[in-house]
Amino acid sequence: MGNYPKDKADGVFNVPKKISCIIDMITGTIGFKTNEKYLGDAFSGLKHKTVFLAVSAVWGNAEISVTYNKGCNATPLSLQDLSKLTLRDRVKFAEQIDQLPTSPGLKRLIADKSITEPEACE
Structure with a gap:
């Protein structure tokens, strides 16, 4: 997979308070966004595959939330x-x-x- 994100200075990535995971199944990619800046594709080649979201945090006071932002259909299927x-x-x-x-x-x-x-x- 290599280094991610590719443009981190001196191999150091200062983790911000909020990180968003962007899963785009139309292009088959997963990437991350911090402070409104997209960090690039972390994974690709996922088109027509099943993806399961898993999240973990090691900080005691960490908060995790999952929000479905957009989709092709206005309402999900039953x-x-x-x-x-x-x-x-x-x-x-x-x-x-x-x-x-x-x-x-x-x-x-x-x-x-x-x-x-x-x-x-x-």
């Missing part, structure tokens, strides 16, 4: 719709839908195309 999309992604309908070891009602739910893939950002 858990049922997300489950349906996940199952659809794993099943080839014509060949496999009838072979699923589940109830006919669940098969109909999965096959229902009223929920389409989440919209891509423009």
